[in-house]
Amino acid sequence: MFGRSDIRGSRPLRAIAAAAVALGLASCSSAQPPVHSTAHADDYGTPVGEQKVRQGGDLVMGLSNEPDRLDPTTSSSLYMRYVMSTVCEKLYDNDSSGNLVPQLATELPHFSDDGLTVTIPLRTGVQFADGTTFNSSAVRTSLQRHLTLDGSQRTGEMGPITEIDTDGQSQIVLKFGTPFAPITAALADRAGMIMSPSALREEGKDFGDHPVCVGPFKFVERIPQQTIVVERDPLYYDAQNVHFDRIVYRIMTDPKARAAALRAGDVQVADTMSPQDVDALSTDPRLHLLVSGSFGFQGFYLNIGNVDGAGKPAKPIETPLAIDARVRQALSLSVDRQALVDQVFKGWYEPTCTPIAPRTSYATAADTDCPEFDPDRARRLLADAGVQTPYPVTMQVMNVSDQLQYAQALQAQLARGGFDLRIVPSEYPAMLEAQKRGTYESLLLGWSGRLDPDGNISRFLTTGSSGNYAGYSSPDLDEVLAWAAHSTSPARRGALYEQAVRLVQRANPYIYTYRLRNLTVHSTGVTGIEVYADGTVRLGKAAFVADRNS
Numbered sequence: 001m002f003g004r005s006d007i008r009g010s011r012p013l014r015a016i017a018a019a020a021v022a023l024g025l026a027s028c029s030s031a032q033p034p035v036h037s038t039a040h041a042d043d044y045g046t047p048v049g050e051q052k053v054r055q056g057g058d059l060v061m062g063l064s065n066e067p068d069r070l071d072p073t074t075s076s077s078l079y080m081r082y083v084m085s086t087v088c089e090k091l092y093d094n095d096s097s098g099n100l101v102p103q104l105a106t107e108l109p110h111f112s113d114d115g116l117t118v119t120i121p122l123r124t125g126v127q128f129a130d131g132t133t134f135n136s137s138a139v140r141t142s143l144q145r146h147l148t149l150d151g152s153q154r155t156g157e158m159g160p161i162t163e164i165d166t167d168g169q170s171q172i173v174l175k176f177g178t179p180f181a182p183i184t185a186a187l188a189d190r191a192g193m194i195m196s197p198s199a200l201r202e203e204g205k206d207f208g209d210h211p212v213c214v215g216p217f218k219f220v221e222r223i224p225q226q227t228i229v230v231e232r233d234p235l236y237y238d239a240q241n242v243h244f245d246r247i248v249y250r251i252m253t254d255p256k257a258r259a260a261a262l263r264a265g266d267v268q269v270a271d272t273m274s275p276q277d278v279d280a281l282s283t284d285p286r287l288h289l290l291v292s293g294s295f296g297f298q299g300f301y302l303n304i305g306n307v308d309g310a311g312k313p314a315k316p317i318e319t320p321l322a323i324d325a326r327v328r329q330a331l332s333l334s335v336d337r338q339a340l341v342d343q344v345f346k347g348w349y350e351p352t353c354t355p356i357a358p359r360t361s362y363a364t365a366a367d368t369d370c371p372e373f374d375p376d377r378a379r380r381l382l383a384d385a386g387v388q389t390p391y392p393v394t395m396q397v398m399n400v401s402d403q404l405q406y407a408q409a410l411q412a413q414l415a416r417g418g419f420d421l422r423i424v425p426s427e428y429p430a431m432l433e434a435q436k437r438g439t440y441e442s443l444l445l446g447w448s449g450r451l452d453p454d455g456n457i458s459r460f461l462t463t464g465s466s467g468n469y470a471g472y473s474s475p476d477l478d479e480v481l482a483w484a485a486h487s488t489s490p491a492r493r494g495a496l497y498e499q500a501v502r503l504v505q506r507a508n509p510y511i512y513t514y515r516l517r518n519l520t521v522h523s524t525g526v527t528g529i530e531v532y533a534d535g536t537v538r539l540g541k542a543a544f545v546a547d548r549n550s
Contacts, residue, residue: 040348040517044096045290045530045538048243053527053543058246061539062258062270064400065428066225066251071208072193073145073152076432076467078448078535081190082271083249086540087129087230088213090192091120091139092184094451094534098360100184104134104194104214108184115179115486120172120187127235128196129218136166141197143172146190149205154191156458156465159183159485179486181493185452189534216242216540225251243528243543253400253428262287262521269522269529271537274402275348278519290520290531295357295456296449298349299512300395302328305471306438311464314471321393321441326385328508330378331393334417335410337370341514344406352515354501355447355456357533361490362453367501378417390420395442396434399425407444410513435469443469446516448535453497454485461504472509 067080072088075081093103102108104126110119126134143164146154159180165173174183186192199212211219216238217230228249232242250267252258255274259281261267273281273289282289304322305314320327337351353370356363382389393414397407404425411421426434434440450456458481459467463474477500484496504510520531528542 040291042293043289043291044532047530048528048541048543051527052546053243054546055243056245057544058248059244059269059526059539059542060248060250060267062252062261062267063249064258064272065253068429068432069208070211072190072195073149073154074208075190076153081536083228084193085536085538086217086247087211087215087219088193089215090188091194092188092192094188094532096530096532098451098533100188100451116176118174118183119167122170122172123237124170126214126237128212128214129233129235130196130198130212131235132196132198134214135169136172138197139172139194140164140166141200142194145200153466156462156467157186157191157455181488182452182454182485185450185455189450189455217247227251241541247539255401268526269520269537271520273519273521275345278348281521286524287521288524290522290529292518292531293359293533294449294515294518294535295451295533296447296515296535297352297355297456297512298446298514298516299510301435301443301445301470301510302508303438303440303470304509305473306469307471309438310436310469311466314473320385320387320391324385325507326381327387327391330381330417331414331419332508332511333371333374333378334414334419335511335513336373336413337513340406340409344409348517348519350515353512355512356453356497356501357449357456362494362497364494364498367498375417382418389418390415391418392420392422393442394422394424395444396424396426396431396440397444398428398431403444438471449533451534457481457500458485460510470509472507474503474507477503
C-alpha cells in the first residue's frame with residue numbers, strides 16, 4: 001500500500017489545480033466554515049481604552065513553560081512568542097477579529113498585478129531599544145536573516161522570495177519567483193519580527209541571549225528555568241501608552257502551582273490554565289478568565305524520515321510505523337478524539353483531525369471533519385501490514401499533569417486498536433530539540449496556529465521545510481500546497497486544502513487529535529491583557545487598575 005511518501009506518482013500540477021477549482025465551485029463556493037457550538041463563550045480581553053489606570057509597577061506572569069532561545073529566526077516555541085510580543089514588534093499583527101493589521105508597517109502590503117512584487121510601507125521616526133534607527137535597511141537585514149540563516153525556522157514560512165530590496169528609507173520590496181498569498185500572515189508572526197541590525201552585528205548567532213528590537217519593553221535578563229525580565233523602553237514610539245515599569249515572566253510548569261499563585265496574588269496573570277482548575281478559578285471574584293479559540297492544533301508527530309534533522313533530506317527508518325502508512329492509519333483510527341477531550345479536558349477543548357482551523361474563511365466540512373473511532377478496523381490494518389500486536393510505540397510527552405493524563409488516557413485507547421504506547425515524560429525544551437534533530441519515534445506536541453492555513457500546513461509537511469519534523473515527503477502534497485499559496489480566492493484555496501487534507505490523512509505523518517482553547521486567568525486588578533486565537537498573551541499595553549491593589 002502506501003509507503004513513506006504515500007504516493008510516488010505525481011499528476012500534472014495543472015490537473016490538480018483544475019480539479020481543485022471544480023471542487024471549489026461545486027462544494028465550497030462560499031468558503032464558509034461549518035457551525036460549531038460550544039458552552040464556553042470567548043472573552044479575548046479588552047484594551048485599556050478610557051479606563052483609569054495607574055502608572056508603574058511590576059507585573060508578574062506565571063509562564064507555563066520555558067521558552068527556547070529568544071531569537072525570532074530560530075525559535076519554534078509558543079512561549080518565546082509570549083515574551084517577544086512585549087519586546088519585538090512585527091511588520092503585521094492579528095487583531096481580536098482575526099484580521100491582519102499593520103504594526104511596524106503602516107499599511108497592508110501592495111501586490112503588483114502579477115503578484116510577484118510586494119511593497120510594504122514602514123513607520124518612520126522609530127528607534128530600536130539600543131537607539132539604532134528603524135528603517136528599510138534594518139528591515140531588509142532581519143528578513144534576509146530569517147530567509148537564509150543556517151538553522152532558521154522561518155525560511156519555509158516566507159515563500160519563494162528571490163530578492164529583498166528597499167525603496168528609499170521607508171519601503172521594503174519583496175520579489176517572488178511565483179506569487180505567495182500567505183506572505184502577510186507570515187509577517188504577522190516571527191518572520192515579521194524586526195531585530196536591531198547593530199545588535200545582530202554584535203551578537204551574531206547569540207542574538208537570542210540579548211535580543212534587541214522595537215517594542216514597548218526591552219530585554220533585561222534571563223535566569224534559565226526561573227525568570228525572564230523586561231522593562232519599559234523609553235525609546236518606544238508609543239511609550240505614552242505603556243504603563244508597567246517591568247514585566248517578570250516566572251517559569252511555572254505546574255498548572256496547580258500557577259492556580260495557587262494567582263489566588264495568593266503572587267502572580268497577576270497566568271497562561272494555559274488547566275481545564276481541571278479553570279471552572280473554580282472563573283468563580284473567584286478576584287480573578288478574570290480570558291477564553292479564545294485557537295488557530296492551532298494538538299496531536300503527535302510520527303518520525304518517518306527525520307534522520308539527520310528537520311529540513312534535511314528524508315531517509316528511510318526501518319520500522320513498520322515509519323515504512324507502512326497502514327500502521328499509521330491504524331494508529332489514527334485507534335484515537336477516540338471526542339472521548340479524550342471530554343474525559344481529560346472536561347469538554348473545554350474540541351476534537352480535531354486536520355490542520356485547518358474551523359471558523360476561518362478557508363474551512364469546509366470536508367477539511368475539518370473527523371473519521372469515526374474504529375479500533376476493529378485498526379487491528380485489521382495491522383494484520384494486513386503483517387505486524388505483531390500489541391505493536392509498541394514510544395511517545396515523548398511533556399512532563400506536566402494535563403499532558404501526562406492525556407497520554408495515559410490515549411494509551412488505554414490505543415491498546416484497543418492493537419498498540420502498546422510507552423510514555424516517556426520529557427521537559428519541553430528537550431522535546432523541541434528532539435523534534436528538530438529527529439531523535440524520537442513519536443512526540444505529543446502541538447502548534448499554536450496561524451490565521452492563514454499555509455502557516456499550519458506547509459511549514460510541517462512540505463518536503464525539505466525546516467519545520468518538517470516528521471521527515472515526510474509527498475510531491476503531490478507539495479504541488480497542492482504550492483497552488484494554494486498562489487491563489488487569493490478563499491473558495492479555490494479551501495478546495496485545495498481539502499485535497500491536501502485527504503493526502504495527509506492517507507499518510508498520517510502527524511496525527512491531529514484536539515484543538516485547545518486558550519485559557520488565561522488574570523487578577524481583576526489588571527486591565528488591558530488580551531489573548532486572541534493566535535495564542536499569544538498580549539501584555540505590552542496592560543496596566544494596573546487605578547485605586548486597586550494588584
